[in-house]
Amino acid sequence: MYEKISTIIDEKKYTIGVYINLKKAFDTIDHQILFEKLEFYAIRGHSLKWIISYLSERKQYTDIYDCKSEFSNIICGVPQGSILGPLLFIIYMNDIFNISSIMEMILFADDTNSFLSYVNLRVLCGILNFKLENYLDG
Numbered sequence: 001m002y003e004k005i006s007t008i009i010d011e012k013k014y015t016i017g018v019y020i021n022l023k024k025a026f027d028t029i030d031h032q033i034l035f036e037k038l039e040f041y042a043i044r045g046h047s048l049k050w051i052i053s054y055l056s057e058r059k060q061y062t063d064i065y066d067c068k069s070e071f072s073n074i075i076c077g078v079p080q081g082s083i084l085g086p087l088l089f090i091i092y093m094n095d096i097f098n099i100s101s102i103m104e105m106i107l108f109a110d111d112t113n114s115f116l117s118y119v120n121l122r123v124l125c126g127i128l129n130f131k132l133e134n135y136l137d138g
Helices: 002-010 031-040 045-055 084-099 121-137
Strands: 014-021 104-108 111-118
Touching: 002 014, 002 111, 014 121, 031 045, 031 084, 045 084, 084 104, 111 121
Parallel strands: none
Antiparallel strands: 014 111, 104 111
């Protein structure tokens, strides 16, 4: 990020950054979509089976003052605090780069930084507002 912004400043351009921190991002990963993406990126055979096994048939329950709920199947998400969790999340999210051909994107786990640069600040603000409105409208 520092390198990209330094280069933009050297080119005498303005830049605007949009910083997005996705709330509960690791909990929302659809396993089937993740498995399809892993296969697309040539993670197949025993490696894919190992990851499927790692994420499948996991259960959770709530314990409040020794009162425990029933076990429920975990049908989405990746374990947080693991080494593999952030990597799987980035693989799941990496096609976010296809949203725009003019915005620079930097992913670090559930933090996404997006930058847009241009020589004219007023035009830059207009382009960014247009892009953000299109993202929000789908």
